[in-house]
Amino acid sequence: MPQATPITVSITRTVLPEHHRRFNAWVQAGQELAREWDGYLGSGWIRTAPESNEWHVLYRFSSAKALAAWDESAERRWWMDSAAELVEITKVEHRTGIEGWFEQPGDTKLTIPDIVVPPRWKQAVSIFLPFFPLSLLSNFLLMPLLRDWPLMFAVLLNICILTPLMTYIFLPVTTRLLRPWLHKPRRDSPRK
Numbered sequence: 001m002p003q004a005t006p007i008t009v010s011i012t013r014t015v016l017p018e019h020h021r022r023f024n025a026w027v028q029a030g031q032e033l034a035r036e037w038d039g040y041l042g043s044g045w046i047r048t049a050p051e052s053n054e055w056h057v058l059y060r061f062s063s064a065k066a067l068a069a070w071d072e073s074a075e076r077r078w079w080m081d082s083a084a085e086l087v088e089i090t091k092v093e094h095r096t097g098i099e100g101w102f103e104q105p106g107d108t109k110l111t112i113p114d115i116v117v118p119p120r121w122k123q124a125v126s127i128f129l130p131f132f133p134l135s136l137l138s139n140f141l142l143m144p145l146l147r148d149w150p151l152m153f154a155v156l157l158n159i160c161i162l163t164p165l166m167t168y169i170f171l172p173v174t175t176r177l178l179r180p181w182l183h184k185p186r187r188d189s190p191r192k
Contacts, residue, residue, distance in 0.1 A: 004063030011057045012091040019086045026083050039066025118182040130170035
């Protein structure tokens with residue numbers, strides 16, 4: 001019997017500026033309600049920046065069936081209706097698997113709005129573009145200093161330096177610059 005795949009829901013909400021404290025209380029109430037549901041694995045929320053009105057709410061269920069039971073429940077409907085004047089939902093994403101936040105080809109679980117997720121080859125290009133020159137520069141600068149180190153430790157140090165640089169500086173800049181290309185709508189292939 002196949003094992004159910006956990007599913008994570010990411011919701012971006014814009015909170016009206018005067019309602020941030022009420023929004024926190026509202027999210028906590030939703031967490032308490034969801035905890036009672038079979039398959040609930042956890043949830044949390046973060047603010048984009050201290051002065052930002054954008055919040056990211058995440059929750060996870062053990063299967064699509066468990067998530068659907070929660071999503072379609074009267075309790076969730078009541079909870080959602082209670083925040084009508086507090087927030088605006090700007091994006092909802094459903095994600096499965098360890099890849100986390102990358103859409104699988106043919107997966108149609110994204111809703112509100114229908115987001116164009118770049119194909120894997122575009123994701124690979126957007127990673128390669130900053131990684132290659134950064135890696136080359138890192139090797140040029142570090143390898144003379146690490147010449148006598150065992151290869152495993154030299155590579156480990158290099159990766160420990162490059163990973164945060166890629167994650168926090170270079171990938172955000174690259175994806176921002178490539179956004180029109182990355183998120184260009186795909187043309188539907190003609191059906192045979």
